[in-house]
Amino acid sequence: MHNDDGISGAGGGVGGHPEDRPPVPHTVIEGRYELLEPIGSGGMGEVWKAHDRRLRRFVAVKGLLDRRAMTPDTQQAAVQRARREAEALAKIEHQNVVTVHDQIETADQVWIVMKLLEGRSLADLLSRDGVLGVPRAADIGLQMAQGLRAVHEASVLHRDVKPGNVLVRDGGQVVLVDFGIATFEGADRVTRYGGVIGTPPYLAPELFAPATPGPTSASDLWALGVTLYEMVEGRLPFAGNEVWEVQANIQQSPEPALRYAGPLGPVIQGLLAVDPDSRLDAATAEAMLREVLAEPGTPTPVRAATPAHPPTARPTPPAVSSSGAVASGTASSGTAPSGPVPAGSVSSGTSSASREGRGRFRGWKVAAAAACVVLLAGGGWLVSQGGSGDKQDDASGQQGAGSAGGDAKQAWEQWKSARKRLTIGAKEDQPGLSFYDKDTGVWSGFDVDIAYALAGRLGYDREEVDFYGVTTANRASKLKNGEVDLVVASYSMTPEREKRDGISFVGPYYNAGSSLLVRKNSAKYDLDEAVDVKRNQVEVCTARDSTYADRLQKDGYTTGKWQPDTYKECVERLLDKRSSVYAVASDDVLLAGYARNDPEELKLLPSGAGTEPYGVAMRKDDPLLKSKVCSGLREILAGKQWSEMYMKDLSPLTGRKTAPSRPELRPCSAE
Known part of the structure; x- marks a missing residue:
């Protein structure tokens, strides 16, 4: 069936007018976007996972209109406003802001079609870990500030910045999502059911003043401050389930105590300034966060372990007082941060309010440095990492070895007592090599x-x-950030990677050949050997940062301008008959799956020349772990276990009836 409103499929909902009924699975919008399942609820209703039938990809689709809050008289104005919002969001192109693919308008709804992203929300990370170490919190906060600046410049x-709307992807990329209640700066104040739109603990105090002009960019930055506080302190600065509770707490204690924030203290205090005219703007917050990350002695952001006790049960380091955080010193220029900025950004055309905000915190550099020294001396903010930071782990291991003679x-x-569990990075989408079944876990x-076997x-x-x-x-950044202890992920051992990524390899545990995967029944090309792929100049896809990324062009193959993060994405392009990709380059055993x-x-296609030796990777600054991995892998290769694993997992892919000779382990001293 096809409805007049442009949505094909069965109607849904219970009672009421048709426009009040929510969409149901398999509703198809404009004959293109098939709604599959709801994946979350937000400001204007449910967000759906959908399938783009035209481009054969999965997307996220969300309606911008809250039809329950509208009357027939206000619907037309609301549609026009939502249309403008969708158009504005579609113009924002920034790595820290979710990508909007399309805008669809039906008779009763304005939809935005967004990139469907995989990753964990910051709320999930905080639920798992309790708190994050200062370096990682600063890194996440910096990316949030960069995304907000791009949004505000558009x-x-x-209007709903909070951990649940911040996605932390593999590799550490942070993306602001859920713009379902976004609006224009200066737009009329909009409420829902008599209340201000948003999540109470993250709402700025000025939104509740009697003569408030409504939300501004400063309101979003207040929410950033609340989120930063929550990351490092393990709790909300102003608790409360209802708006009045949160506002009462802000009035009673406008400067919440900072116990674990360390050098993040001045940033958080600047963002939580009750007066919006004195609050930090996004550019200044960026600059301050960059300074925190650039502090000598600040470890690389790492995965925080779940604390043994709640934050309140920890030894209390000296608190960063309000007066100490803004101690006078050499004035900061308040200029925009160094490094790349979003296209079209303006560093000099700031408002008087922004200048006042920066002026109030012109001593932040000196204050941050002083706070860092004090808290380092007291074991303060490093403790908040739960004992998983690189510096701490290495020091404890070396001291342990020395004290034991x-x-x-x-x-x-x-070393083990500091890590009750071993975390290993592996690929999820390589059948036969490493595969994660999401249905069974x-x-x-x-x-x-x-x-x-190595963990044993x-x-x-x-x-x-x-x-x-x-x-x-x-995978290299996961190691460097401390999110995994080891990586076993068809990782080709090369000296260039060890030097560039600051990692060490132990191995090889397998030697793979190189090959090409092609369409079996191509109507346009006969591709039976590698030379056919090269001669026909068809586009070859490979994973970004793989050993093939540079090699293909050197060997005369045609590649696209952009390569995806995974081979699975390459294979999906290969299967798409409308795609320009006709081959995928990788290791023979990987492609065989x-x-x-x-x-x-x-x-x-038949394997080509050369081999790809797979190694176990770890951080270079952990010689004790490398020594144990080296001896463990040597035992695995020396026994019959390796052959048994090969026959179980790889023989079905390679067709071999017997296991090949075992790889020869390279020298792997703990150097």
Whole structure:
């Protein structure tokens, strides 16, 4: 059926007028976007996972109109306003803001079609970890500020900045999402059911003043301050489930105590200035956050472990007082931060309110440095990382070894005591090598079996091993950020990667060949050997930052200007008959898994010259771990376990009836 409103499919909802009924699964908007399942609720209703039938991709679709809050008299104005909002959001192109693909208007709704992103919300991370270390919180806050600046420069306000609307992707990229209640700066104040739109604990105090002009960019920055506070302190600065409770707490204690914020203290206090005219603007907040991350001695952002006790039960370091945070000193110029800024950004045309905000905190650099020294001396903000930071772990391991007179066993027990669980990065989408079944929650494949066997030799039971999905593009950053202890993810061992990424390899545990995956029945090209792919100059896809990314062009192959993060995305393009991709380049055993899963559409070309040695990767500054991994992998290769794993996982892909000779382990001293 096809409805006059442009939405095809069955109607849904219970009672009321048709326009009051929510959409149901398999509703198709404009004959293109098929609604599959609701994936969350936001300011204007549910957000749906949808399938774009034209481009054969999954997207997120959300309606901008809250039809329950409208009357027939206000509907036309609301539609016009939502149309303008969708158009403005579509113009924002920034890595820290969700991408808007399309705008669809039906008779009773304005829809925005957005990129469907995978990752965890900041709310999920805080629920899991309790608190984040200062470096990681500063990094997330910096990316949020950058995204907000891009949004505000487009004259759009988010109005619901909070951890639940901040997506933290693999690799550390932070994306602002859920613009369902976004509006224009200077637009009429809009309420829902008599209340101000937004989430109470994150709403700025000026929104409740009798003569308030409504939300402004300063309101979004207040919410950023609340979020930063929550990340490092483990609680909200102004608690309350109802608006009046939150506002009462702001009035009673406008300057919440900072116990673990360290050098983030001045940033948080500047963003939580009750007077919006004195509040930091996004550019100044960016500059301050960059300074925090650039402080000598500030460790790389890391994965925070779940604290053993709630934040209130920890030893209390000296608090950063309001007066101390803004101590006089060398004045900051208040200029825009160094480094890339969004296109069209203006660093000099700031408002008088912004200048006043920066003037109030012109001593922030000196204050941040002083706070950092004080808290480092007291073990303050490093404690908030839960003992998982690089500097702490290395120091404890080395001190343990020294105090035991070089007793490696005792040093290793100390290393393990700091990590009750072992976290291993692996790829989720490589059948036969490493695959995560989302329905069963089970990991499988050769890489996974190697990882489990290695963990056993490190003293961890299978139940004490956590796998974490990584990609070719982000696995090095996952190691450097401390989010994983090891990476076992078809990681080709090269000296360039060790030097560039600051990692160490132990291996190889497998030697793969190189190959190409092509369409089996191409109507345009006969692709039976690698030379056919090169001669026909068809586009070849590979994963970004893979060893093939540079090699393909050097070898004379045609590649696209942009490469995806995963080989799975390459294969999806290959299967799309409208795509310009006709081949995928990678390791033969990796591509064999995709060919085996789709034999009617894909075929694997004969392997080419050269090998890709797979290694286990770890941070370079952890020699104790490297030594244990080295001895553990040596034992695995020396016994029959390696051959058994090969026959179980890889023989179905390679067609071999017997296991090949085992790889020869390279020298791997703890250097």
